[in-house]
Amino acid sequence: MATFPEKIYELVRQIPKGSLATYGQLALLAGSPRAARIVGAAMYRAPAGLPCHRVIYSNGSLCCDQAFGGKAIQRQMLEEEGITFLPDGRANLKEHLWPGPEKAENPERLF
DNA sequence: CCGTTGACCCTTC
DNA sequence: AGAAGGGCCAACG
Numbered sequence: 001m002a003t004f005p006e007k008i009y010e011l012v013r014q015i016p017k018g019s020l021a022t023y024g025q026l027a028l029l030a031g032s033p034r035a036a037r038i039v040g041a042a043m044y045r046a047p048a049g050l051p052c053h054r055v056i057y058s059n060g061s062l063c064c065d066q067a068f069g070g071k072a073i074q075r076q077m078l079e080e081e082g083i084t085f086l087p088d089g090r091a092n093l094k095e096h097l098w099p100g101p102e103k104a105e106n107p108e109r110l111f
Numbered sequence: 112c113c114g115t116t117g118a119c120c121c122t123t124c
Numbered sequence: 125a126g127a128a129g130g131g132c133c134a135a136c137g
Contacts, residue, residue, distance in 0.1 A: 004134060023119055027133090035133045040118040042135085052118080063118045 004030055005042030012046070015054045018082040019098035020091055022058040043067075053077045054098075060090035 002010075007030040015021050023036040023043075030039065040063070043052045053074045056062050062071040075085065084092040 027119085032133060034120080034131080036119040037117055037132070038119090038134050041116080043118050045135090046118090055118080057118095058120065067118050 004032070004035065004038050005045060007031070008039050008042040009046060009050055012043075012050055012052060012055060015051060015098050018096060019054065020078070020083060020093055020096040021055050021098045022093070023055060024058045025098070026055060054081070054083075056091055056093075058093075060086070060093040062091065 008026055011026050011029050012021070023039040024033070026039045027033055027036040032038065036058075039055070043050075043055060043063075046052050053068055056074075062074045065071060068074040068077070075091075078091060079085070083096050086092055
């Protein structure tokens with residue numbers, strides 16, 4: 001059983017270029033819908049080579065300033081990936097959200 | 112083993 | 125509509 005961060009790394013690594021994922025989504029896919037914080041903590045300890053810049057808030061806003069050295073930096077990187085941004089300054093989650101708007105593949109879910 | 116912390120998210124004022 | 129607070133779960137010391 002891989003640790004939670006391990007799953008998070010795998011999920012983030014599977015995010016295709018030009019797609020965005022939220023901490024809540026990763027936590028949900030990891031198996032803990034409420035463990036969004038752990039995802040963030042894992043990202044903090046995430047090794048290089050991980051496209052953690054594709055992981056943003058559920059709100060569509062980017063993470064704190066300390067990440068990537070500034071929101072502007074992350075925004076720049078996302079734009080390079082082909083991600084579009086809204087006039088509000090938020091990422092266009094409705095256009096690039098991953099894994100998908102209704103893919104919601106549930107392996108077994110609870111119950 | 113128990114306590115603290117954390118790149119979050121959601122509800123309420 | 126904007127701001128504040130609490131809750132949640134897991135890793136780390």
